[in-house]
Amino acid sequence: MLNHMTSDNWEILFIDFNLATMTNSSSNYGEILGGAIAIGSGKILWIGKKGNLPNYNPDKVKVVHGNGQWITPGLIDCHTHIIYGSNRAKEFEMRLKGKSYQEIAGAGGGIISTVEATRKASQDELYEGALKRLNTLKNEGVTTIEIKSGYGLDLENEIKILNVAKMLDKNSPLSIHKTFLGAHTVPPEYKNNPDDYIRIVSEEMIPKIAKLKLAETVDVFCENIGFNIQQTEKVFKAAVKNDLKVRIHAEQLxxxxxxxxxxxxxxxxxxHIEFIDEEGINAMTEKGMVAVLLPGAYYFLRETKTPPIELLRNNNVSIAIATDSNPGTSPINSILLMLNMACTLFKLTPTEALAGITCNAAKALGIENTTGKLEEGLNADIANWDIEHPSELSYQFGVNYLLSLYKEGELIT
Ligand SMILES: [Zn+2]
Structure with missing residues (x-):
């Protein structure tokens, strides 16, 4: 139990900061102007107006004085594919030179080229590549990230990718949430037998990965160019049977x-859910599912149909935002750019966009009881920004106003 009345366990006290607590994010960021936060043992132990601070011993607490800068929760990128071999820049260039999809595929492009490069890469090579992307996100205030597998597409290589995610979790200060996405696409060796591949994903890969505790969640790319409803259900049944939570890539195209x-x-x-209908939204409301919007993929693919934001709002669906960082459809490693794109492309308000990479992103990962808000008892995941108002985080991009970043009370940037 936390003792709210004493400052005995306080280690660091932030004073004279404005706080975007995101505890009531529908109105003004849950803001506390002229606020203070005390942290200790990795948790937020006290938060409120500076004037309401209980007595504390300034010799025992490290006091960090602000000057009206803002503190937000540490940011959460709840949907990424950052572990992969090589990249697809050549394909990008070919497309812009007018080459057709067939010509690009013929020259070894497309997702299968990433699968081949990922299979060829050693665990260390994948680690080095992913670490750069992870650190870029950290430097923008990210303290928690989800990483999906899905470029191995056989047991050995999917395990290799998830092991890289596990290594990143161990060696970096960020929390890594691991998702098994064996049902990302059909591997070349099962090109004519996707059902056989789905049987292997469900009956061999999922039980093994669950046993090795290499993932918390299972995801499926369910789409007319991906896996159909029957195949998706088979994977979900296996996930549930093995006590893994599920998520879905759906209604993108x-x-x-x-x-x-x-x-x-x-x-x-x-x-994604650009093409979701009212029935789909009702199902989300009923189950409290989060809508994770990926403006980077929408932008990079030059899509034209935006997700039905107004319907999501009217049906009280929590909206999260993520980078979808991946080499094919969203080679974008900036969570701050996603804030801007969520507002400019999808017309979210800056408050909604920030909720999308804090409290609602936590909900999409099922970790809302430990992070994503500034609240007593939650992890002290804290980002400190040199801004005059949180809307600045969405308003401009290309400038990084992060002053410092704490993960569970430890200064990491
Ligand atoms: Zn994705």
Whole structure:
């Protein structure tokens, strides 16, 4: 139990900061102007107006004086694919020179080229590549990140990727949430037998990965160019049987009803959802699923249909935002750029956008009881910004106003 009345356990006290607590994010960031936060043992022990601070011993507490700068929760990137071999810049260039999809595929491009490069790469090579992307996100205030597998597409290589995620979790100060995305695409060796591949994902890979505790969540790319509803359900059944939570890539390019099926398996989130309909949204509301919007992929693919933001709002669906950082459809490693794109492309308000990479992103990962808000008892994941108002984080990009970053009370940037 936390003792709210004494300052005995306080280690660091931030005074004279404005706080975007995100505890009531629908109105003004849950802001506390002229606030203070005390942290100790990795947790937030006290938060409120400076004037309400209990007595404390300034010799025993490290006091950090602000000057009206802002503190937000540490940011959360709840949907990424940052572990992969090589990149697809050549393909990008070919496309812009007018080459067709077939010509690009013929020259070894597309997702399968990433699968081949990832299979060839050693664990250390994958680690080095992913660490750069992870550190870039950390430097923008990210303290928690989800990483999906899905470029191995066989047991050995999927395990290799998830082991890299585990190593990153161990060696970096960030919390890494691991997701098994074996059902990302059909590997070349099963090109003509996708059902056989799904059987292997469900009956061999998921039990093994669950046993090795290499993932907390299972994801499926459910789409007319991905896996169909029956295949998606088979994977979800296996996940639930092995005590893993599920999420889904759905309704990005078409609507085949993926979100509704995911809701039946109590999915944490449905991600992309440009083409979701009212039925899908109702299913999300009923199960408290989070809508994870990925403006980077929308931008990079030059999509034109935006997610139905107004319907999501009207149905009280929590909205999260993420980078979807991946080499094919969102080679974008900036969570701050996502804030801007969520506002400019999807017309979210800056408050909604910030909720999308804090409290609602935590909910998409099922960790809302430990992080994503500034609240007593939660992890002291704290980002300190040299800004006059939190809307600045969404308003401009290309400038990084992060002053310092704490993960569970430790200064990490
Ligand atoms: Zn994705």
């Amino acid at each position: 078409s609507n085949i009803g993926g979100t509704k099926i995911a809701a039946q398996y109590n999915a944490l989130s449905s991600d």
